[in-house]
Amino acid sequence: MYKRHSGTASSTAVSQNLGGVRGHYSYLFKKWGNHLSSEDQREAEELFQRYGYNAFLSDRLPLNRKIPDTRDPSRCKRREYPENLPTISVILIYLDEALSIIKRAIRSIIDRTPAKLLKEIILVDDNSSNEELKGSLDAYIGIIRKERPGLVKKVRHKEQMGLSQARISGWEVATGDVVAIFDAHIEVQVHWAEPLLTRIKMDRTLVLTPVFDKVNFDDLQVTLYYPAADGFDWAMWCAYDGFRPEWYQLNDKSQPGKSPSIMGILVVDRLFFGEIGLLDPGMKVYGGENVELAIRVWLCGGSIEVVPCSKVAHIERAHKPYQHDLSITMKRNALRVAEVWLDDYKKNVYVAWNLPLKDHGVDFGDVTERKKLREKLKCKPFQWYLDNVYPMLDPWNDLFGYGALKNDLRKDLCVDQGPLPGHTPIVYTCHYFTPQLCYYRTNGELYIGGIKSHKYEENRCLVDTGEMPGLYNCKEAKKKGFHMYWEFKQGEAIKNRETNRCLEVRLGTNAGYHLILQECSGQHWTIKHVITEQ
CATH class of the missing domain: 2.80.10.50 (Trefoil (Acidic Fibroblast Growth Factor, subunit A))
Known part of the structure; x- marks a missing residue:
């Protein structure tokens, strides 16, 4: 099983559609929206182009809507968890999300996380231009604070700094025992936190991810996704992959499974995350930062698991609104990962991007501090990772x-x-x-x-x-x-x-x-x- 975890539909605004003609030319209207008037279709398409998902529909759904409980009924739903679990700070990062999407994420976290476990919700705005995310969002936060004083905090960057720094900014103000770093276009499932906190209580060096169900970008319905490991290719593109054989031998799909990588949405002991070096702040905009973290965790004393009994519904955008060609920064970030962590295998990243091994002309920034971190943490060589964590990667030795x-x-x-x-x-x-x-x-x-x-x-x-x-x-x-x-x-x-x-x-x-x-x-x-x- 190998599936790219990102929106794959490339949506292009069609002039006929925006002019009021029925919107069957747009990806948005393939399965949804035929009942709308031409005026409403025009508005829906404009919002779709702005956000990459159906914000028109989101604005009309209840903030506390019910989503299907897709956990394993015989194992996950009946499982009991310890009473004295760590507290959790949930960090939601965003750039120009639809206001209703963020409000629904906040509502789901409050409604589906035990109050004694939920330390705070931290909103990190990476310098959004959407005016709704200022006054209107602040007004909603004010309502929440009346219900739960001090629960919601907000951090806003004065300039766009990218995903890595947004996650770091949230971590810096967090006070819970554990941090959960999510995109803001999510809805958590009931009992999402307890399985994760139980695992971290057992081993603070674990970096965890829930299983993500897909929220369709058009009709916002939830599609069940089964547990899978997170992997990557030599270009450092993240993808779903299979677990190691020993997980399947358990014959219990509710059990945590070791994973070579992580999708970028993670749950980790707050202090351990700092000890191991957070995320690389030198990563720009999008891509590769999750693979860099995964390799570092495995090489430097931790491990990564997917926890099937924890479910989070996540919108897969049809397109990323903040950069049309993600390959530009992805390539640059991938070379940065290679330079610090891949040792003799860094050439494979150049091969994957069809770049010369020398004089490639890509500025991946200063990696001096990241190399010092590797020495400080006494990390293993990348060969160990290939041998013990991700043997399915073809080393391309010949x-x-x-x-x-x-x-x-x-x-x-x-x-x-x-x-x-x-x-x-x-x-x-x-x-x-x-x-x-x-x-x-x-x-x-x-x-x-x-x-x-x-x-x-x-x-x-x-x-x-x-x-x-x-x-x-x-x-x-x-x-x-x-x-x-x-x-x-x-x-x-x-x-x-x-x-x-x-x-x-x-x-x-x-x-x-x-x-x-x-x-x-x-x-x-x-x-x-x-x-x-x-």
Whole structure:
């Protein structure tokens, strides 16, 4: 199981929709909203573009709405917890959220957390421009304070500082034994806190995450998500992953499971979080800060668990309103993680982003203090993490080269995976996007169209099956006995080890070039980036 944990629908405002035409062109109106007038659809779409979810509908739902209890009925719902649990401070971070979303998050925390456990709710505003989040939100906080004096606190940044610093700002004013750091677009489930606090009472070095049910961005209905570990790929993108085999052997899906990473929403002993270095304040805007924390926790004396009996409903936005291209800061932050924590494996992050190992031109900031923290905490090497925590990451130890693959006859053309679905690679005008990313391993496998980060995932191997080269999942190619191993050195031929035929280009009858397999004629190939010369 491997699923990116972020909104994947790319929403684009459609002029016809905003002009009052029925909104079936927008992602918002695929399942919801046909009953609305054109005027209401226009308003709903404008709010959707601003927030990435259906704020129009949120504004019309009760703040204390009921959400389905998706906990395991036979194990979680019947479980009892100790009386003397630690207190918890809940930190909600946000940037330009809809007011009703924040108010509903606050209401759910108050209603579904035992008063004796809930120390405070801390709102951290990362310099929102939404005026509603000033006076109107303050007025709502005033109402809560009459009900629970001192319960709600508010921190506002004078300039946008990003997710890492927002979480740190909340931690700095927290006074509970435990801090829960959440996005503000959540609703907690009944008895969400007790399973987490029980685990931390047993072991203060645990960093925990609940299981998130998805709140649909359009109709705001809750979709059940089953327990899963949090993982990542070599580009440092976070994703759902499977637990280790020993968790499944328990045959009890209510039991906590060890996790290689964390999604960025976390629950941790407040003092331990400070001891281990909080979050890296050098991370910008969004992305990678959660993976950095996870690697550091595991290497420096802690561990990470997913707690299935704790459920939190979380809106998955259709798009992130604060930055349209998340890859810009994600790339920069990923290289920062690599430089501090990945040792000899930092090259894999460069490979994943198709960057040269040197002179890449990405400024990831000063990491001196983070390296000093690693020394101070006496952290283990990253190899230990691969061996003991995340062995499913493919170490890419035998990777020779990566990037665009060109023939010396036509250097404006690149090897390309060709049309999908299909099994025929081509040469095509170079554009350097994923379909043209090639990878050669010293075991002889040559991938076209990307490389996977995990051992259980399938790469697509170049094979010799006749006059034309083919492209097949490597396991399938091996099973069928296709000739899939090649000899290649930079600036030389690409020659099949079994058939002794070479991959070459030839001018076709329609004046276009295509890939062929034939007796070697002396054509040479170069791959964009070489890791080590053979």
